[in-house]
Amino acid sequence: MNKGKGFSIQSFRQQPKVDQAAALQLWNTLHKAIDEIYNQNASILSYEELYRNAYNLVLHKHYELLYDGVKNDIRDHLTVSLIEIIEAKNESILAAIVHAWLFHTVAFNMMKDILMYMDRSYSVPRKKAPVYTLALQLFREVIIYHPSVRERLRSTILQEIAFERQGRVIDRPMIKSILAMFVDLNVDGVNVYEEEFEKFFLEETRNHYKVESLAFLSENTCPDYVIKAETRLGEEVARVRNYLSHTTEFKLKQVAEHELISVHAKALLELENTGFNCMLRDNKLPDLQRIYNLFARVPACMEMLRDAMFRFIKQAGLDIVASQETNKEPVVFVRSILELKSKFDTIIATSFRNEKAVLKKLNDAFEGFINVGNHCAAHLASYVDELLRGGIQGSTEVEVEDKLEKVIVIFKFLSDKDIFESYYKTLLCKRLLGGKSVSDEIEKQMIAKFKAECGYQFTTKLEGMFLDMGISKSAQEEFRNSAVFARTAIPLDVHVLTTGYWPLLPPPACLLPAPLQQSTTLFTAFYLEKNSGRKLTWLTHLGSVDIKANFKGGKKDLNVSLYQVCILLLFNEQETLGLEAIRAATEIPEMEFKRHLLSLCTPKLKILRKHSKGKGIEADDQFSFNEEFTSKFKRIKVPLISPKEVSGSDGTAGNNGDGTSGGGEGGLGESIPAAVEEERRHHVEAAIVRIMKARKTLSHNELVMETTRQLAMRFTPNPQFIKRRVESLIEREYLKRDLEDARVYQYLA
Template sequence: MATNKKFVIKPYKQHAQMDRQRATTVWGELSGAIDEIFRKNASNLSFEHLYRNAYNLVLHKHAEILYQGVQNSVQTYLNTVSTFVANASDERLLEEINLRWGEHQVTMSMVRDILMYMDRTYVPQHNKTKVYDLGLRIFRDAIARHPQVKDRLRSLLLGSIRAEREGQLVDRSLLRSTLSMLMELGIEGTAVYEEDFEREFLRTTRAFYRAESLDVISKNTCPVYMRKAEQRLLEEQERVAQYLDRSTDPKLRAILEEELVKAHASSLIEMEGSGCRAMFRDAKTEDLERMYLLFARVPSTLEELRGAMAEYVKSAGRELVADQERVREPVVFVKGLLDMRDKFDRIVSDAFQGEKAAQKKLQEAFEDFINMDTRCAHYLALYVDDLLKVGLKGMTEEEADGALSKFIVIFKFLQDKDVFENYYKQHLSKRLLGGRSVNDEFEKQMIVKLKTECGYHFTSKLEGMFNDMRLSKDAMEEFRKAGVSRVGGVELEVNMLTMGYWPSQALTTCNLPPEIKACCQVFQNFYLNKHSGRKVTWQAGMGSADIRATFGNGRKHELNVHTYSMCILMLFNAADTLTLEDIQKATQIPENELRRNLISLCTNKHRILRKASKGKGVTDNDRFTFNANFTSKLRRIKVPLVSMKEAVVDGRAGEGEGGGGGLGPGGERLVNGIPAAVEEDRRHLVEAAIVRIMKARRKLGHNELIAEVTRQLSMRFPASPPFIKNRIESLIERDYLERGANDRKTYAYLA
C-alpha cells in the first residue's frame, strides 16, 4: 500500500568565509608539508588533506598567499641546495647537479599535484607562472646559473665532448641528462640550452674541426682525408642521437660541412697525386663516390667536382686527338674513345649516382675535343667501316647491335654529322660494290640507328644505295639469262647506280681496252632496250677487274685490281716499257688517279711494274717496266690502292684553294678544313633552310633568321652566323630576299 512522503526544501546553508588569519594558519600547515617533501618525508603526508587545504585557500580568495608562500619555500630550499652544488669539485659537479636535478623534478611534481587547482584557476587568471615551471625558473637561477656553477658546468660539458672526439670514453648518460636539464630549464623553449651551452659548443666545434682538417689534409692523401671526414660526420650524427638536442643537428651539420668539405673542396680536387685527376685516371670509383657524397652535402661544391671531371675528360681527349700513333690508326683511335666513354659512363653512373648534371658535363666535354676538327668524323666512319667489314664477324645479331649502339653513343657527340655522312657514304659504296660487308643485316641495323639518331633525310641516300644494289642484282640475272654476258672471253658484272645516291664522282673519260668496250656496249644496248629514256654513264673509277697475268717461266697469277690499273696493265701486252706520258695519252686517266694506280702497282709487296725513279712518288719523266720476275706464293693476288696522300708528290696533286685548302684524311680536297663536296652541300642546305623559313614567315629579323636556321640544321652541322650571312647575301643578289626599306636588319621574302 503506497504511502505519501513529504519533500522538504531546506534553505541554503552559507559557508563561513575564511579570514586572512585563518588563511595564514592553513598556509603554515601547507608550508610545513612542503618542507617535509623537500626533506623526502612525503610518505607520512596526506595529499588529499593538503590538496583540500590548497583548494580552500584558492576558493576563499587567498591564492596570493599560497602562490607567494610556495615561491618563497622553493627559493629558500634551492638556495640551500645551491651551496652544496657550488662547493662540489669539478670531478663531482656533473653528478651532483644531476642528482639535485632529479630530486627537484620529483619534489616539484608532488608540489604541483597538491596545488593543481591553483594552476587551473588562479595562475591563468592572473597571468602567473605555473608551479612546476616556477620551480624550473628558480632552479635555473639558483643552481644552473649560479656564479660558481654556470661556467664550470659549460666547461665540463665541452671538455667531455672534446675528450670523446679525441678517442676517450665518457659517461654519455650523464651528458644526456645534463643537456636535457638545460633544455627543460628553457621552459617551452631552448633559450637556456642555447645560451649556456650550444653557442659555445658550436664555436669550439668549428675551431676543433678547422684545426684538425688542416692538420689531416696537410699530412695525408685525398682518400685518407675523405675517409676521416666521413668518419667525423658519422660520429657527430651519433652524438646528436645520443645526447645533444635535435635542434643542434642542422647547426652542427652546417659547421661540419663548411669546415670539412667546403673549405677544402678545391684542395681535395687539385691534390697532386691523389686528387680528382688521379682518381679519374685510375678509375677510383669508390673514392670518387665518397667525394661526391661529401660534396653533395654542400651543393655549391658539386659544380666544382663536375667541372674537374669535364676538364680532365677534355684534357685526356685532346691528348688522344694529338697522339700521332693513335691518329695513324683510326680504328685504334676510336676504340680509345669508346673505352674512355665506357670508363666515364661507369664513373658517372656509380660514383655520381647517375646525376643528370654530371651526364651533361660529360657530354659537353666529349663534344669539346671530338669536334676540334673533321678528323674525328672521318675516323668514326673508318671505324664503322672496319666493324662492318671484319669487326662484327662471328657475332650474333644481339652482340652486333651492342657494338653498333656503343658507336652511336660517340656519334651523338659529333656536330659535323654531314662530314661523317660524306665519308660513310664513300666507305659504304666500296663495301657494297666490292662485296666486303660481313652481313647485310648488320648494314641495315646501322642504317636504322643512324635514322633514329638523325632522321629520315640523313639516311635516305644510304637506303637508296641498298635499293640500287638490289635492282642491279635483278638486272644482272636478266642479262645472264639473255646469254650475252660474256663477250670475247670477258665476263662483265655491272652495278647500276642512281646519280645523287652515291658519292659524287667527276665524270672523267677513260679509254677502256677494246675488249672491255665491246662488253660495255652489249650491256648498254641490253639495258636501254628495257629502260628507254634513261642515260648510261660508265664510272670506271668505281670498278675493279680480275685479270690473268703471265710472268717469267710461265708463272700465272690472277690479279684483282682497280679498273684504272687494269687499263694500265693491258698496255704492257704491247710493250715492256712505257713512260708516264705514254700511259697518260693511251688511257686518258686523270693525273692524280694515274699516279695513285701506278704507285700501287710498284709497291714492294706487289711490284708488278718497276719504275725508273727512286722513292715512293712518281716523277713527270718516270718510265715503267713490266716486272717479269714478280713472284708470289698466292695464285690469286689482290692489289690494293694506296691512299691519295701517298700519291701526292711535293703537294702537286690535290692542292686546295687558298689557306683553307689541302687534302683531307682520305685524300679529298678540303675547303676551310671541310671536304669540298660537303662544303658545297652546306651552301645548298643553308640556302634551302633560309628560303623555307622566309616562305613561311614572309618577314623576319636578322637575328631571328640566324637562330632559326642554326636550330634547323643543328642535327647535321653547326652553321656559323658568318656562313649563314653569306648565303643570305647570295639569296638577296638572286632576288629571293630583300632587305626592309626602313630596317636594314629585316628581310622580306620575294615570291
C-alpha cells in the same frame, strides 16, 4: 510518491570571510607543507586540505600572499641546493646539479597540484607565470645562472664531450640528463639549451675539427682522410642520438661537414698521388664510392666533384685526340675512346649510384673532346669500315650487336653527324663496289641503328646505295641472259648507280681500248632500251680488269685498274712508248695518269720499266714492257700508290674523283668537306623556309634558335652561317625584312 515527505528550501549560508590573520594562518599551514615536501615527508600531508586552504586564500583575494610566499619558499630551498652545488668539485658538479634538478622537479610537481586553483584563477588571468613555470624560472635564475655555477657547468659538459671525441668513456646518461634539463628550462621565450650550451658546443666542434682535419690530412692519404671523416660524422650523429637535443642535429652536421668536407674539398680532389683525380686514373672503385658518399652530404662539394670528373674525362679524351699514335690508327683511336667510356660507365654505376647529374657531366665531357675538329667523325667512320670489312668475322650475333651498339655510343656524341655521314658514305661506297663487306645484313643493321638515332632523312642515301646494288644485280643478270651479251668482246660486270646516292664525281672520259669500247657501247644501248629517259656516265676511274700477261717466266693473271689496262694494252703494239705518247693515246686525267703509270713501275711490281732513274716522271721519260718480271704468285693484284707519293714526286695535288681530298683516309680531319658544306647550305635554307612558311613573321634570334633546333640531329650550324643563308634567301625573294624592324623577317609566298 510519498506525500509524507517533501523538499524544503533553506536560506543561503555564506562562507565566513577570511581576514588577514586567518589568511596568515592558512599560509602558515601551506608553508609548513612545502617544507615537508622538500623534507620528503609528503606522505603525511593531506592534499585535499592543502588544496582547500589555497583555494580559500585565492577566493578571498589573498592570492598575492600565496603567490609571493610560494615564490620565496622555492627560492629559499633552491638556495640551499645552490650552496651544495657550489661546494661540489668539478668532477661532481654535474651529478650535484642532476640530483638537485630531480629533487626540485618532484617538489615542483606536488606544489603545482596543490596550487592548481591559483594558477587557473590568478596566475593565468593576471599574466603571471604558473607555479611550475615560476619554479623553473627560479631554478634557472638561482642555480643555472649563478656566476659560480654557470661557467663551470658549461665547461664541464664541453670537456666531457671532448673526452669522448678522444676515445674516452664518459657518463652519457649524466650528460643526457643535464641537456634534457636545459631543454625543460626553455620557458617564457628563453632558450637555455641554445644559449647556455648549443652555441658554445658548435663553436667548440668547429675549432676541434678545424685543427684535427688539417693535421690528419697533412699526414695521411686522401682515402684515409675520407674514412676518418666518415667515422667522425657518424660519431656526431650518434652523439645526437645518445644525449643531444634533436634540434642540434642539423646545425651540428652543418658545422662538421663544413670543417671536414667543404674546407678540404679542393685539396681532396687535387691531392697528389692519392686524391680524387688519382682515384679516377687508377680506377679505385671503393675509394671513389666513399668520397662520393662523403661529398654527397654537401651539394656545393658534390658539384665540385662532378666538375673535377668532367675535367679529368675531357683531358683524358683530349690526350687521345692529340696523340700521334692513336691518330695514325683509327681503330686504336676509337677503341681508346670506347675503353675510356666503358671505364667511366663502370665507375658511375658502381661508385656514383648512376646519378643523373654525374651522367650528364660524363656526356658533356665526351661531347667536349669528341667534337674538337673532325678527327672523331673520320676515325669512327674508318672504325666501322674496319668492322664491316671483317673485324666482326666469326663473332656471334650478340657480339656483333654489342660492337655495333658501341659505335652508336660514340656516334651520339658527334655534334656534326653530317660530316660522319660523308666519310661513312665514301667508305661504304668502296665496300659495296669492291665487294669487301663481310655481310649485307650487318651493313643494313648498322644503317638501321643510324636511322633510329637520327631519323630516316639521315640514312636515305645510304639505303639508296643498297637499293642500287640490288637493281644492278638484276640488270646484270638480265644483260648476261640476253643475245647482246654474246656479242661483247670482253665480258662486263656493271654496277648502275644513282647519281644522288653515291659520293662519286665523274672524271673526264678517257679513250678506252677498242674491245672495252665495244662492250660498253653494247651495254649502254641495251640498258637505255630497257630504261628510256635515263643517261649513263661511265666512271672509268673506278673500274678494274683481269688480264693475262705473258712474261718469260710464264703467264700471270693481273688484276689492274681500268686506266692501267688502257696503258698496258698499248704495249701490245709497240715495245717502247714515251710519256706523251701514252698520255695522248689514253687521255687519262693528268693526276690519275701519273698515279696509275707509276703504280706499274714500282720496285716490287715492275711490270713496266721506266728508263730514267728516280721516283718522279719527266716529260721525256720512256717506258717499255718488262718481260723479265717474275713473281711466285700466279694471280697478282697491282695496288695503286697513294696520291701523296705522286704529289711528292712532282709537287702537284690531286683528287680521287670521289669528292674527297687526294690525301686519302689519313687526310680526313680538320676542314669540312666541300660536299658537306654545300649540303649544309641546302639544309639550312630548307629549314629556314619551312619555319618561315609556318610562322610567317619571326625575329632573327627566334629564327636562329628554331633553325638550330631543327638541324641539331645532323649538325650544329653557326649563327653567322644561318645569317648568310638568310641574306641569300632575302636576295632571292623568299624572305623580306620588316619595314619597321630590320631584325624581323617576313615570309614571301
